[in-house]
Amino acid sequence: MVGVRYRVEKADRSIWINMSNGNARTVREEWGTRFGFLMAMLGAMVGAGNIWRMPFTTGQNGGGTFLIAYALLLFLIAIPGLMAETMLGRYTGKGVIGSFKQILGDKRYAGFALVVVLVNVAVMSYYSTIIGWSMYYGGHSLLLTFFESGFEATPFWESFVGSPLLTIGTHTLTMAAIAGVLVFGIKRGIERVVKYVMPFLVIALIAIGVRGLTLPGGMEGLAFAFTPEWNYFLRGDMWVAALGQALFSTGLGWGIALTYGSYLRKHDDVALGGGVFTAVGNTSIGLLAIFAVFPVVFAFGLEPAGGANLMFISLVQVFPQLAGGPLWAIGFFLGFFFATFSSGIAITEVGVTTVTEETRLSRTQSVLAVVGVIWLLGLPSAYDSSFLSAMDYIFGNFGFPLATLCIIWLVGWKLGPERARVLDLNRNADLYVGSWWNGVVKYIIPVVLVFIIGNGAVNSLGTDNQTLMIGGIALMFVLTAVSIWIMRIVPDGKSSDDSVAASQGGD
Amino acid sequence: MLAIVGLLWGSATVTIWKSMHDEERKLQLIRKQGTIDTYSPRAMADLREWIETHPADPYVDEARDRYNDCVETLREIDEPFYDWNDDEIASLEKL
Incomplete structure (x- = not known):
C-alpha cells in the first residue's frame, strides 16, 4: 500500500x-514552557556527581583555587560547548542520529552518532543501579529506618549492596519508573516531573545548608571546601580535575542537550538557556551541595569523602543526631534521588528519541525497547558493584570524551561554527554570541578533549587501572568501527524523510 | 571565594530571570502581533555579512530566507522584540 x-x-x-x-x-x-525546558536541562545535568563528587573534588584540589579554575573553564569551554550542542538539536529538530545524517548528508560517518547513543545506553546501564541505590535510601528515609534503635549505617549499606535481590530489584524499579515517565512524552512526561523535582532539590539543599552552617563546627566544612591553596594553581592535576568537572558534570557531549534542544519551540532561545543557564545552574547546585554536605560532615567530626561512602554511610549516621533529623534525611535523600532520577530520564530519552525517529516503532514501543535493553545491560552492574566501577572508569574516562568529540566535530568541522552561529545560534537568542565562539568550538574544545583522553591514559600507566585503560581504549575503537559499519548497512530511518542540503564542510 | 560563589549563584539567578522574562515578552508579542523578529541588529548584520561573503555556500538559501523573513517581519510588526529603531528597520533590504 x-x-x-x-x-x-x-x-x-x-x-x-x-x-x-x-x-x-x-x-x-x-516543550510546553520555558521553565519546563530549563528545569529539564538542569535536571539532566545535575546528578550524583554534583552531590557526591563535587564537594570532595573541590576540597581535595585546593578548595577555592579549584573553584576559580573551574569557573574560568566553565565560561571558556563548557558554556560554548553546550550552546553548540543545544543549537544543533534546535536547528535540525532531530535526535542524535537524525542530526548527524542531516548535517553530513550521507550515512558514511553517521556511525559517530551511533557512538553517542551507545555510550548513553552503556552509561545508563550502570547509572540505573546508582539511581536504584538513591531510591532505596530515599524510601528508607521515608520509613524512618535510619532512626530505629540499633541501626548501623555500614552493615545496612553492605547488606544492601551484597543482596542481588535488592540491587537488581531497585535497578528494575528504576527503569520501570523511567519508562513510566517517558511513555508520556516530553511535555506530559519529562516536563511534568522536572518542574517539581528540581525546585524540591534546590529547596532541600538550601535548607540543609542553612541547618549545617548553624551547627557548631559547621564552618570548618566550608573552610575545607573553599579555602584557596594558591600553590595548586601551578599543579597540572588540579587543572585536569577542573577541566573534567567543567566538561562532564555539565553534561556536554552526551547528546542530552542536542535531544532536549530538538524539542525547543520556534521562538526559543538557545544561547542563554541551553548554554549559560544549564552550566551555571548545574554548578550552582554543586555549590549548594558543598554547603549542604560538608558543614554537617565536619560538625559531627566525620572524615570528608566522596562517592557512595559519603552518601550512604557518613551522612546516614549524621541525620539521627540532628534535631528534626527525619525531616532533613527525607529532604536530602529524596532530593538526591530526584537529582539522579531526572538525569536517568534524560540519558534514556537520548536513545528513545533516536529509536522513535530511526525505526517504525511508536514512542511507547521505543521506550519499552530502549528501557528493556538498558535493563538487560544493567544486570551485571546491579549484581556486582566492581563491574559498575569498571564501567564507570571506562565510560567516564573514554566514552564521554569520545561522544563529546563526535558532537563537537559535527558542529565545529562539518556544520562549521560561523555558519552555525550566524544562521541559528543567534536566532531568537536572549544573548548575542560573538565570533570568539567559533575558535572555542572548532579548536579549543577538541584539543581539550584529546588532552583529557590522553592524560587519563597516561596517568593510568603502571597503576591498577592500566588493564582497564587498555581495554577501554580498545572498546572505544571497536565501538566506533562497529557503529560506522552498522550505520552504513542499515536502511535510512524516518529522520531522513525531510532531508536538507548537507554541509560541504566546516568553515 | 565568596566572590566566585556569588558570581555563579548570581549568574544562575540572573540567567533564569532573564530567560523567563524574555520568554514572557516574546509570548506577549506573539499573542499581540502574531509574530516576532528573529534576529537582533547585531545578529542580522552578521547574517547579512555571511550571506554576502558566502554566495556559493549550500546553506546560503536557507540563510537568505531567514534574513528576508526577519526583514519582512520587522516591516509588518509595530513592536520588535529586539532593540531595533525605525531608521534601522527602514534601511533594511531583502537579499
Missing part, C-alpha cells in the same frame, strides 16, 4: 507525516 504524506507546517520546520498502513507519524513534540 502506497503511503500518503501530509506536509504540516510546524514552527519554522516542515514536518512530513506519513500515513502508511494506518500508522500515523505524529508531529514532533515541543
